[in-house]
Amino acid sequence: MSERLSRRGFLSSTVLAAGASGLLAGCASETSGPQAKDSGKAPKEVFTSPAKKLGGSLSILMWSHFVPRHDKWFDGFLADWGRKVGVDVRVDHINTVDVPRRAASEIQAGRGHDLIQHIAPFSQYEPSVLDMTDLVQEANRRWGKQLELCRKSSYNPNTRRFYAYCPGWSPDPGDYRKSMWRQAGMPNGPGSWDDLVRGAAEIKRRTGVPCGIGLSPETDSNMAARALLWSFGGSVQDQHEKVVLESDATVAAVEYMARLFREAETSEVFSWTPASNNQALIAGKSSYIVNSISAWRTAMGTNRRIGDDIFFVPALRGPKAALAAQHVIQQWIVPKHAGNPDAAKEFLLHYTANFPSVSYHSELYDLPGWPAIVPQLNGWLDDDPWGAKPADKLALLKTATSWSANIGYPGPSNPAIGEVFNTNVLPTMFGRAARGQASPRQAVAEAADRVDAIFKNWRARGLVGG
Numbered sequence: 001m002s003e004r005l006s007r008r009g010f011l012s013s014t015v016l017a018a019g020a021s022g023l024l025a026g027c028a029s030e031t032s033g034p035q036a037k038d039s040g041k042a043p044k045e046v047f048t049s050p051a052k053k054l055g056g057s058l059s060i061l062m063w064s065h066f067v068p069r070h071d072k073w074f075d076g077f078l079a080d081w082g083r084k085v086g087v088d089v090r091v092d093h094i095n096t097v098d099v100p101r102r103a104a105s106e107i108q109a110g111r112g113h114d115l116i117q118h119i120a121p122f123s124q125y126e127p128s129v130l131d132m133t134d135l136v137q138e139a140n141r142r143w144g145k146q147l148e149l150c151r152k153s154s155y156n157p158n159t160r161r162f163y164a165y166c167p168g169w170s171p172d173p174g175d176y177r178k179s180m181w182r183q184a185g186m187p188n189g190p191g192s193w194d195d196l197v198r199g200a201a202e203i204k205r206r207t208g209v210p211c212g213i214g215l216s217p218e219t220d221s222n223m224a225a226r227a228l229l230w231s232f233g234g235s236v237q238d239q240h241e242k243v244v245l246e247s248d249a250t251v252a253a254v255e256y257m258a259r260l261f262r263e264a265e266t267s268e269v270f271s272w273t274p275a276s277n278n279q280a281l282i283a284g285k286s287s288y289i290v291n292s293i294s295a296w297r298t299a300m301g302t303n304r305r306i307g308d309d310i311f312f313v314p315a316l317r318g319p320k321a322a323l324a325a326q327h328v329i330q331q332w333i334v335p336k337h338a339g340n341p342d343a344a345k346e347f348l349l350h351y352t353a354n355f356p357s358v359s360y361h362s363e364l365y366d367l368p369g370w371p372a373i374v375p376q377l378n379g380w381l382d383d384d385p386w387g388a389k390p391a392d393k394l395a396l397l398k399t400a401t402s403w404s405a406n407i408g409y410p411g412p413s414n415p416a417i418g419e420v421f422n423t424n425v426l427p428t429m430f431g432r433a434a435r436g437q438a439s440p441r442q443a444v445a446e447a448a449d450r451v452d453a454i455f456k457n458w459r460a461r462g463l464v465g466g
Contacts, residue, residue, distance in 0.1 A: 041385045043356035043376065045077070050085055050346040057088040058343040061103070062117035063096035066294050066365060073361035081350055087343050107335055114338040115347070119328040120219075120421075121153055121406075121413040126163035126463060130334040133162045135345050139352055143370035150369035152406040153329045153413045158241075158465045164331040167352040168359075168366045170292050171400035172223050172327035174313040180209060180287045189288070192317040193231055193256060196288065200264035203287045211264040212286030215257070215431035217424035218274040224290040225426035226325045226407060229253045231318025236420055236451060239410040241466035243455050246448035249320065254433045254440040261434040270431060282306055292327040293394065297363055300387070308389045314396050315403040323405050329413075330369070360385065364394060371401075414465075416451075416458040425450050 060078070065071050071093055082089035092113070094102065099118045106112025107128045116122075122129075132154070140146060150166040176189040180203050190196040200211035213228075214221035229235065234250035237243055261269070268276075278295040280286035282303070289295070299307035315324035334344045351358070355368045359377060363386050368374045381394045388394060408417035420426070429447035432438045438446065458464040 042360055045354050045357055047081075047084060048346075048350045048353045050342075052342065054085045054087050054340075054343050054346060056340045056343065057090070058082070058115065058340050058347060059113045060089070060091040060115045060117070060347075061099065061106075061113040062091065062093060063099055063119055064093040065362065066292075067297065067362045070358070070362040070366070073357065077351075077354070077357070078347070081347060085343075085346070087340070089347075103333075103335075106337070110337045112335065112337065114334065114340050115344040116333050116335065118331045118333075120331065121329060121418050122164050122331045122333050123156065123413055123415045123418050123463075125333060125335075126156060126159065126161065126415070128336055129163055130336060130338070130341055131161045131163075132165045132332075132334070132345075133160075135165050135348060136162050138349065139165075139167070139370060142349075143352070144372045145370075147369050147371065147401060149326060149401060149404055149406050150329065152408065152411075153326070154331065155412060156414060156463065157412060158414075158463060164333050165348055166330055167332070167348070167355060167369045168330040169326050169369060169404075170328035170365055170367060171397055171404050172227075172290060172292060172324045173396065173400070174288060174316060174324075175281055175291050175293075175295055175310055176288045176313065177281065177284070177286075177309050178311045179309050180207065183207070189311060189313040190316060191313065192322075193228065196316060197256070197260045197263060200260070200287055204264050209285060209287050210266045210268075211260065212277045212280050212289040213257075213260065213265065213269065214272045214274075214277060215261065215265075215269045215427055215434055216272045217427060218272060220274050220277055220289070220291060221269075221272070221427035222407075222421055222424060223325045223327065225430055226405075226409075227290060227315055227323060228257060228318070228430075229426065230323040230405065230409060231316060231321050232256065233318075233320030235410060236417065236426075237408060237411045237455075237466065241411045241414060241416075241455075241464055243448070243451050243466070245451050246444055250444050251440050252319070254430055254443055257430045258434045258440060270435070281310065290324065293365060293397075297365070297386075311393065312396055314399065322403055323409065324403060325407050325409075326404050328366075329406070330366070364397075367397070367400070414458065414463065415461075416455045416464045419454045419458070420451055423450075423454075425454075 078089050103116050154164040154166040155162050181189050184199040184202040186199045190199050204210050213224050232249045232253035234247055234253055236245050277289035281289050281295050282299045296310045315322045334341050355373045358366050359374055378398050381398050383391045406413045407421055425447050429443045433440045433443040
């Protein structure tokens, strides 16, 4: 592969970056509000000695975390490491919607930060980043096997390269207002997609409050679309990266979504931004959404009564499966233009060794890609350090790996899957049928044509199999 992206390749990546900036816009709005009081239970940090003498400088570009406490901790953590190893360090936190554009610009220019972090797969940049296989192998040697979800979100089986290093992730459970679901006779929330349509329709009939599954071109609609598709036995690709979207299972999932919209939603979901479902849940204008724990953490800081009324359920059961896509997947890349790749990789090992602190200071938003590193995690989930009521409200996340999948399931998060995600093919498919603009079968056929073209382009570049 070339040291630099070709103009055509760069333009393709820029299109993906632009798409990602739109779909992640709402994530930038998922702030945690006033911070919870520090519980005083922060884990002790450890120092990992570099394998070789380091020097020079290290610059990092990363998102501004949804939980402000994390960034305050991270900046001090990085500075302390830099002093100990003799490296001048700098970190630039920017809005997550700006990370893909900034990364594309630096890669095209051949200069910029040594280390870049993003919260969605960066597979499209594989030709211009260093292979992280050595780093992953060292992490596996130290801490055991990496989570399969994280591996499939950072490894390309066609080139046998790790285009990114993935030390952490965030689940995407269902968030519901218990007081509303109690009125529908389901105080513990829905357990299946059938429960959802029946319960949400009853809540809307009784209270006028709709369900909050988005059908717009944004990240949460994308995540919910995949969970629904997988639960009916459909998928964009198979495990060998062959396109399989056009199927009876996909048609059945689209038919279900059209019914859910008719019986339990309103047309607002067609114009939602990714922040809309958070805002609707907290404001009492939605009974159920699919999201991370960020909306709840926000409510805990702004209106404790509402925060205490928000509860979670794992992936809903469908006719074939019960799966949800991950909400956030950590992607650390070292561009080929990096001036200090050794320092970048050594810092990542130090950061991973201290993932107990990452999880703690993110208020349990970030979970480890190497579970053995954070043995106290289950204890925290059973007894939330930040004041959940009840204290074990997040206990369901202990099994999150069993009901979570990467966005390319059952295959990897390859560049074609990234483009399908970033161009919102699935929410468009579901939305056209829900609006009555196409029959479910027609909507699926249209989406399959788009997916076929995307895969053909990336396959021709040698980055996708099938």
